Amino acid sequence: MSLTSAHSVVAPSVVSKRVAGTIIVLYALISIVPLLWIFATSFKTPPDSIAYPPKILFQPSLEGYCNLFSTRTRQTPEYINSLGPATGVCDETVRKRNMVIAGPSNFMPRFVNSLIIAFGSTFCAVFLGTLSAYGFSRFKVPLADDLLFFILSTRMMPPIAVAIPIYLMYRELGLSDTALGMILLYTAVNVSLAVWLLKGFIDEIPREYEEAAMIDGYTRLQAFWRTVLPQATTGIAATAIFCLIFAWNEYAFAALLTSGTAQTAPPFIPTIIGEGGQDWPAVAAGTTIFLVPILVFTILLRKQLLRGITFGAVRK
């Protein structure tokens, strides 16, 4: 063991632990403030949300969520009074602003699009990534190093650099504004990350496991399925989260390539601002709901995620 690596495993001193701890707590606080602000704003009324000085304490309201999920039309007070009693919380809230609910908004379908596209592309990227990584890890692939580098190099330029060619290609192929098109695109972007991450994980699994299974009478595919996959679950989960976070948050391509039926939540949420004044609570409500799936997923798989992040460090 070299001196430097020996040094790195020495337990840090109390002082450096304190300093590191303080920095991390500060950073976490700074990061969480905007999120808390968004969360708080989603429960404010529109006047409260733009009040100056900003209101820390306020009367919570569901108006933002009501506005997020509905479209409304303005009516005269006489007309509203002529209606029967309000049919729910939202109806009541909306009537106070001299409006009636006209129908559901586009948020739900956009959110579902996001789910389909993000999970679909994550599944494809991880599936392809696992198989390719296994191939690179176990077989003598001609020019393996060059191929791996090429795969990685697709990640080196910002994806948006190829936006225009992709936009034109998609228009020609009829993939513009389709879920399939978005799944293909995100898969292509994520598969490089997936191959690299998973290759590291699969390299760590001794090949004796499959070899033993093959000697015992299994085919390579069966051996892969029964011995390699169960041991690669941590790596697969970590990879899946990374892919999912990318696909879920992606804004630029989504804004460029989707506008209608296949539009995802990220480009949709800002459009709420335009509908009937600056409806910040509705935007904040959309953002809050948008954060939930990734939050749940991350909390569920946080152990794997941590291992995925520290992955370079823990490898032998």
Added chain:
Amino acid sequence: MAEIRVEHLRKAFGDFVAVQDSSFVVGDGEFFVMLGPSGCGKTTTLRMIAGLELPTGGKILLGGEDVTMRRARERDIAFVFQLFALYPHMNVRKNIGFPLLAQGMPGIEIRQRVEETAKLLRIDHLLNKSVSGLSGGDRQRVALGRAIVRRPKCFLMDEPLGTLDTEFRDLMVHELRELHNRIHATTVYVTHDQMEAMSMADKIAVMNHGVIEQFGTPREIYDRPATMFVADFIGSPPMNFLGFGGGLSKGASEIVVQGAKVAVPEVREDIAPADMALGIRPEHIRFDDGSKLRGAIYGTEYLGTTQIVAVETSGGIIKARVPAEIRLNPGDQVGLALSSTRLSLFEKGSGRAVRTAIHDTVIHHGASQGRAHRG
């Protein structure tokens, strides 16, 4: 069970030759050990027999059938790996039953066979345990269980005891041999530990740099090493070598080493003048003041019943194993008497043993005896 016949097996990784022209036969039910230093090609040979690696040349026959190009799963053999390992995501029962599952055997029958096997290995109380909590010895027993549960044609074991501590290892050596005596499975066992090899093997092949230096019973290998490498690799301390010059002629039974005449087993071939070496096992040396071969005591190592005495002669240090009672002091001059019937003669250049009377009763194994050591 079946016989394993390996003919002129060769394996090259690019320019590097890991196994060269290997030939040997493992008889039905025999316990065969491949012994050699690290990197000599033992694992590679075993992997070719298993079908995990395709040979560059040569043939492998299992029970008379040519399986050289067959897939591993079509060979009906079992393999116990060097470092591996059980499937961490399965318990002991599942691990042992895993090979049977591949054959599509019904669950009840698997259960029965797994239990029988576990009893044989005395691990039936561990069946429902997770493998992660097992001790090294138990892990190895489970790995053995996986191998024997299927009743394959033969067993291949790659240093299965390599990771165990000495105490456990001795126990397992005993258990393995006992198991073999009960089930009589054709076994190829790889190790770099000569004690393991000597105590378990019916036949041993000593390998070095991809070449089988000698193939024979433990006794043959110890008493009649075919090359200087084998003589040096086997025995602790290893065989002593004393250099001498000049040729040998058929029928000679005396040589001159360091000015002293030494009686040797009768030479059975003519050797042109060259650098030669006389090989002496430490236990074939006695102290005898009448002997012309002399040296000074250099140091002693007390072992209880015997002691190893290093004697400095004009040809270098010689180690002798003598009774522990003899009192010796460093610097004492001693004469060395050698057991004339047990000595070996070698050609230094090739390392090859000269044929002498000690080879008179050689048994032929149907394979190349002692190939030349590459200088």
